[in-house]
Amino acid sequence: MISVLQPELIAQSAPLKTHKYFRVAVPQALTGQTLVAFLQELMAFDDLADALHLATLLLQHGYIFPVIEHSLLVKDDNTLYRLQLPYFWPSHATHTDNVEYAIYLSKRLMRNEQKHGLEEDEVEAYNKLLELLGHMWDFITVQAEMQLKIQKEKKKSDKVVYDSEERAFWRTRRPGQANCLEQHIQKREKKLRKRTAAVYRTELERLKFTLKTKPWLKAVKASETMVSWCEQFHDYDPFISTPQPSNPWISDDTNLWVLNTDSVEVPTERRVKRWGLSIQELVRDPIGRQVLETFLESEFSSENIRFWMAIQDLKFSTNEQVERKAQRIYEEFLSSGAPCQ
Template identity: 30%
Template sequence: MIRDNFARRTVYLCKRTMQNKAHLELEDFEAENLAKLQKMFSRKWEFVFMQAEAQYKVDKKRDRLERQILDSQERAFWDVHRPVPGCVNTTEVDFRKLSRSGRPKYSSGGHAALNAAASSGCSPYSTSAAAAHASMPSTSNGAPATTQQTAQSSSGSSSGSGGSFRSNYYARPGLRRCTQVQDTLKLEINQLNSRLSKNVLRTSKVVENYLAYYEHRKVFDPFLTPLGSVSDPFQSQPNPWISDTVDFWQHDKITGDISTRRLKLWEECFEELLADILGRETLQKFLDKEYSGENLRFWWEVQKLRKCSCRMVPVLVTEIYNEFIDSNATSPVNVDCKVMEITEENLKNPNRWSFDEAADHIFCLMKNDSYQRFLRSDIYKDLLIQSKKKVPVKLSRDIGIRFPTLPGFSSNAVRRDANLTVGGAQTVVATSGSSSCSPTTATTTLDD
């Protein structure tokens, strides 16, 4: 019977995640509950999820009014039998006694534990927050408190309550439970603040690195290296920020090829290749040909997991695990035993950082192996050769850009014309006088 209740609860939460409605989004405690249930039904999770999908499809076929009534009834049922942590459970408390006493009775030890936790300045409702507070230096009456003293005070308050502090806390209505996500973020903030006072590199070394980076990368900056000039190794179109043409931005769209500047930027580092959407797609095609495309897909799914909403974390963790990590995964990634053990340990408490070790391992494999082979591959060499060819497309257009009337300007319209060679033919479009206020007609010719 208990197992059936857990299964019904799991199906209900899965149905909630399938509906894109704001009022049906999972709360923090519900998302944690779903993650625990998923771990409990690890072997039968696919069956439970299929059952939830089937019920969701049946509910969608119902009338709107009937569907709203059933949703309200189901939510009311679970609000009663699985209330919010910190609230009174109506199925366990005798309301006749509760009405006579006016409120539940608490032991003095429970009050002492709450007062001690409040005076410490840290939330007492989870062990991770207590550990974070114990690692940070705190003062009491001018003397620093040690970790051992904090642990003793915490254990003393728990023993004085006649049981675990957590059980006393959940028995108290009106108190908001500090979720584990908040505790993790607080611990991370404390660690980052402690690193602000430590210098990892010397200032002279940092300046030297910045100067070397500037000298190496200035050819890719259109302001530091004027486009189309002798110093420009790519002979690109004029800078769109200081000219009246946007061909620099529209090059790939107009020609259908990737510019040499963009391809050479991919050679600089692996991070530049992954940051470019087109570069990532090109690398994915190359890896698929070498039967290792799952590595890039896994790494990208982990990046999306880090930035997703809290309610979607359990769902994405399950999808990533079933597709890439599980022994019966559809696209297993190549990770060693040590990384696999760390990942399995992290999945006991799933969060958005559970796959970080595996993702870093896959990133290093791609950077040291796949990336080097990609730069030597025929795919990349063909793109380089194609980008250096003359484009057999002639565009002749006149763009009118209007500026406000300023002293020294005889007209508020600036026009330009473009001359590009098409095969062996050439067309010249003459501009009108500078005193005209309307741009000339644009003509576009394409010769095969």
């Protein structure tokens, strides 16, 4: 896709030509409408919006740039755009440093201030670089003068085009700015590895295991279990069902909190019904756990619930308490001759 953006190749379908903008000649440019139509034809897009989106991505990544209006969105109208010089493509210009940027800013300062003057952020960057690279500023100045001398030998139209290409490049790739690519494309290419026979064998074994265990059936069963669980707890979710007797945050009636405290003598009917959903719901409620303890005492097996409660307390203890509580559990429940063995 990017190779098609070579100026000599794109000229066949979307020729670059000189346009007039308020009596000013703009060489080697094309309109947004022409660019979008070219991309739609090239990629065989059915929807014009897809071509417009692709053009915007190319602009944001630095492969094309606007000539007059500095915007990050491509417009499907007569707005003028230029194709970036392949030398300045992000896939070619892999790294930019402070020295190159300092040479570019110095070169701008040596030219006509009205046409090539620095913007506020560029002035700030220039001052910082001058302080940072002061020990090699003579070298930077000499390099800027040499590049400026070579550029003066070009034709006027070529100088205008090159100036815009260079400025567009440094606008998006200057040091210290976020790169438009989260991970550079060349770094991605280095990680590509040729798939070996061992890789295919491992994938084949994994697929065979999948066919054997049939995880899609387990997923269906899990979804059914989840739906059943949600239906069971529908009446106990205050976001779905209206609390009884009323929501204290809306009605200022605190009876709901009073009836559901851990120290209430008679639990509500809804609370007792919830104990029947699972053993976890029963032991999670302090009153339910107390009822279970009373029942187990009558069956002479209360040590079971006491052992479970001690283990739960151990699981959520601090590190300094673990050894002491584990020793107490061992002495009370697990050691030879323990009182609750």
